[in-house]
Amino acid sequence: MMKLTPYVQEESPLNFSAIPCGLTISADIFVGTVEKNSTRWGGNINERFSRRLLIGRALGICNGEPVIIGSRISVANIIETSKLLGWDEGRLTQEYPHLSLDEIRACFDYYEDNKSEIDALIESEDQQF
Numbered sequence: 001m002m003k004l005t006p007y008v009q010e011e012s013p014l015n016f017s018a019i020p021c022g023l024t025i026s027a028d029i030f031v032g033t034v035e036k037n038s039t040r041w042g043g044n045i046n047e048r049f050s051r052r053l054l055i056g057r058a059l060g061i062c063n064g065e066p067v068i069i070g071s072r073i074s075v076a077n078i079i080e081t082s083k084l085l086g087w088d089e090g091r092l093t094q095e096y097p098h099l100s101l102d103e104i105r106a107c108f109d110y111y112e113d114n115k116s117e118i119d120a121l122i123e124s125e126d127q128q129f
């Protein structure tokens with residue numbers, strides 16, 4: 001069984017299965033910081049917390065970069081596309097019809113909380129090409 005670690009904001013010993021993509025996984029939740037007044041990219045704190053379960057990482061998928069669980073699309077890919085082309089979440093969901101609005105928002109939430117990590121990933125990918 002491949003182990004994915006979703007990105008969430010509160011400490012929890014949660015083990016879960018039936019991820020939206022149909023994978024059955026066991027996850028160790030890790031801790032971040034909660035911005036209680038942040039509603040950027042839509043939703044209140046409970047919606048943002050729920051979206052944290054949509055982002056994960058596994059060594060065999062995109063070199064362990066944070067990805068949308070059930071896809072091979074990295075958070076860095078969504079953020080870089082948004083920055084380069086000026087696409088908002090609505091346009092991203094049109095161009096990636098297999099992704100939900102919550103999955104796109106989860107990428108922006110992750111980026112908001114881990115800006116330096118994602119910017120470094122984008123920078124290293126740009127240097128490779």
